[in-house]
Amino acid sequence: MQEPTASSNSGGGAGGVRARVLAELRDAIIRGDHPPGAPLSEVTLAETYGTSRTPIREALKQLQVEGLVEIRSRVGTFVRRPSRREVVELFQLKEMLEGLGARLLARRGQVPELDKLRRNVAESELAVARGDADEYARLVHDFHGVIVQGADNTRLQNHYRLLMNQLAYHRLVVSTLRHPGRLGASLHEHRIILERICEKDGFGAEMAMRDHVRASEREVMADPVLGASGTSAENGKEP
The missing domain is CATH 1.10.10.10 (Winged helix-like DNA-binding domain superfamily/Winged helix DNA-binding domain)
Incomplete structure (x- = not known):
């Protein structure tokens, strides 16, 4: 906006x-x-x-x-550095909100957002082939944003925007996408989500999105820096 x-x-x-x-x-x-x-x-x-x-x-x-x-x-x-517990809780909300968004979008049928998602995946394939994590991170942000927008639910969009700000998700994505194999795995997960949405499989789209968010969470929590936020956040000290 x-x-x-x-x-x-x-x-x-x-x-x-x-x-x-x-x-x-x-x-x-x-x-x-x-x-x-x-x-x-x-x-x-x-x-x-x-x-x-x-x-x-x-x-x-x-x-x-x-x-x-x-x-x-x-x-x-x-x-502010969120604590490890806060990151986990925010990812739990992200999983629910984005899962709902994918399910609602799948129910809408042929809408303009589907073409946007197809273009996004095509561009993502090129970025992954180049090993361009920064460009792919931008496309990840757009992919998830288009799905939430395509859900056509104003309340969902408002809650999602606040959540993503609190999670500072772009910063997390850029870091985790440099983990070995994560670029290709993330792209594969996006393809599955898109397939389920295009098939109008609301339940399958939601489950695929939830799996994708949980995979992203595992990458974040496994990162020695990103997943290490704990009492240092409350004390305001660097780990």
């Missing part, structure tokens, strides 16, 4: 700046530009985004509500 800008907010320039800063800072954290545990200086961010510290401070407060940052009184603000 495109956030309004100051130039498009007649009489509401400050609101436009706040929305821009919030959206861009959120995206930067999710992409991994600011890694877990990294400090977030209001002064530095204000210089980066060309604004005063007020919209930066407001954006950080909102991101704390969303679970992406942690504001510690008299210490500073840091990118």
Whole structure:
């Protein structure tokens, strides 16, 4: 969703700046530009985004509500590192939401989202052949997003968007796709999901998606860095 800008907010320039800063800072954290545990200086961010510290401070407060940052009184603000338990719980929700999305999309029959998924898988095959994990990670994000969008359920989309922000999933995907064999395995799982959706097999599509999410979770939890978040998250210390 495109956030309004100051130039498009007649009489509401400050609101436009706040929305821009919030959206861009959120995206930067999710992409991994600011890694877990990294400090977030209001002064530095204000210089980066060309604004005063007020919209930066407001954006950080909102991101704390969303679970992406942690504001510690008299210490500073840091990118929040979810605990191992939180990652597991978020993946459990992801499995349910995306499984539901695949089932609902399969029931809709021939809709435009199917062509988008077919193109996505075709492009993914090229990315895997090149060993391009970064490009494939982008396509993974789009693949799952199209399925949720194609489910045609506004409540599902809203919950899913918040979940993905909290999980910072793109950062996780980029790391795990560099595991040996994961690129090809992930692509194979996407093909199966697409096949079930095209066959209008709602139950099969849901089960295939759930299997795929669980496989992704196993890769994350097996990663010595990504899966090691534990008490260090609560203490705010690097592992």
